[in-house]
Structure formats: structure tokens, C-alpha cells
Amino acid sequence: MDNGTIVHVDYELYNAENGDLLETTLESIAKEQEMHQEGRTYTPLTTVVGAGQLIEGFEESLMEAKVGKEYDIVIEPTKAYGDKDTSLIETINQDKLMRAVQDPKSLYIGASVEIGGRNGTLTLAAAGRYRVDFNHPLAGRSLRYKYTIVKVIEDRAEKIAALLKSNTGHDDFEVEFEGDDVSITVPQAMLFDTNAAMMKFRVVSVLRDATDVAKVSFVEVHEARVAAAEEDEHDCEDPDCGHESHSHGEEE
DSSP: OOOOOOOEEOOOOTTTTTTEEEEEEEEHHHHHHHHOOTTTTOEEEETTTTTTTTTTTHHHHHHHHOBBEEEEEEEEETTTTTOOOGGGEEEEHHHHHHHHHHHGGGOOTTTTEEEEEEEEEEEEEEEEEEEEEEETTTTOOOOOEEEEEEEEEHHOOOOOHHHHHHSSSSSOOEEEETEEEEEEEHHHHTTTTHHHHHHHHHHHHHHHSSSSOOOOOEEEEOOOOHHHHHHHHHHOSSTTTTTOOOOOSOOO
């Protein structure tokens, strides 16, 4: 695969040391391993080969892979999430932890915690002292990937649609081209996403790196509100309801 190729990949990720399934894009495997998540849509991973979106060992393997062929590889920690850094394992007192945690009942060994803007894992609790590991949860582990490149995306519109969904988690974008310029109408659901601004910034960067688009424009359509009086009229089942006095023609 050449650098910059956009592909769909189905994969299974295992802890190579004990065989536990960690992630998968395949619903059948998730059910088989009793890791199925209700409400989740299982679809192939969209990635740009060589763009550094994945761990180093996986990226290197993808660059040598062929479409439709299944691969089974083991990646050592140095090309995955690195070795454990003992300096990132800290002992903190109870007061500091409680100030950082909104719900003390959520604390248990193995729980994720955020302290001072850093994400960590609670690994020990004893006598009012807590040990938190700020390493990546998969640091120090060898990982096994079973994967297949199921599709190489060639069409420009399809590339953009795939990158939009993979970088925002939203779909139903409307995309229009004018030469090399692209106009993207943002779906209604994304308008209310608190991370929308950051998503758009990331999308622009990804599209410019992975496609041949020039100018990127976003269109936001905010639907008109229905006037309260009109809502009341529509909600009323009595045929004589609301005939006495209504105000018409008001705009917002």
C-alpha cells in the first residue's frame, strides 16, 4: 500500500500474552467473545496508510499488505504503546484524588481517573494512599492483530465521506464539489456536539493531507423554530380550540 492510500480494515486486537480480545470491528467476533456492545455499529476501520494514525507496528504491516488477504501479526511494545515508564506511576493522597473525582463510588481498582488533565488507571488503594498509572493502558504489552484490508477507497466523494465519518463519528454530511473546492453541509446532530469546532479543524487537516481538495467550506443550517402559538394550535385536538385569538405572520 502506498502512503496516503485510504482503506477500510476489519481487525481483531488481542493481548498477545493471554489471548484476551481487546477490540474488534467484527460484530460476530464480539458476540463470540462475549464483548458485544449494544447500540454500537460495527464497521471497518477507516485509515490513511502511513499517516501515523495507528501504532507503528500496525502501520508498517499495512504498508506491505494486500487487499482481501488475512494477516496475523504480533507487535512488540516498542512498536505499539511503548514500555511501561515507572516515572508515570504515582502515589497520591486521598484528598487529592477526591478533589479530582466527581463520584467517589466510581473508584475501584482498574478504574480510569483524570487528575490534573492526565488520564490514568487506579492500580492500588491502601491506608488512604492511592497508586495511579498514567501510562497508556496497553503500555508494556505485546499485541496481536488479525486483520484484512477489505477495501481501497478510490472515488473522491467516497474518500471524503469516509474521512468525515471516521473523524467525527457523524454521518449524513452533504458534500458538493466546485472544481477542487469542497462544500460540506454539517448534519443537524453535529450542530449540538460540544466538540464540533475541534472536529471541523481536524477534518480540514485530514482532508488536505489525504485528498486533493483545495478550499474546504462548512455550511451549517439551523432550522427555524416553530412559534409557541403555532405549536399550541397543532397540539389542540378541539376543532374550536384557538379560534378566538391567534397572532399570525411572526418570524424569528
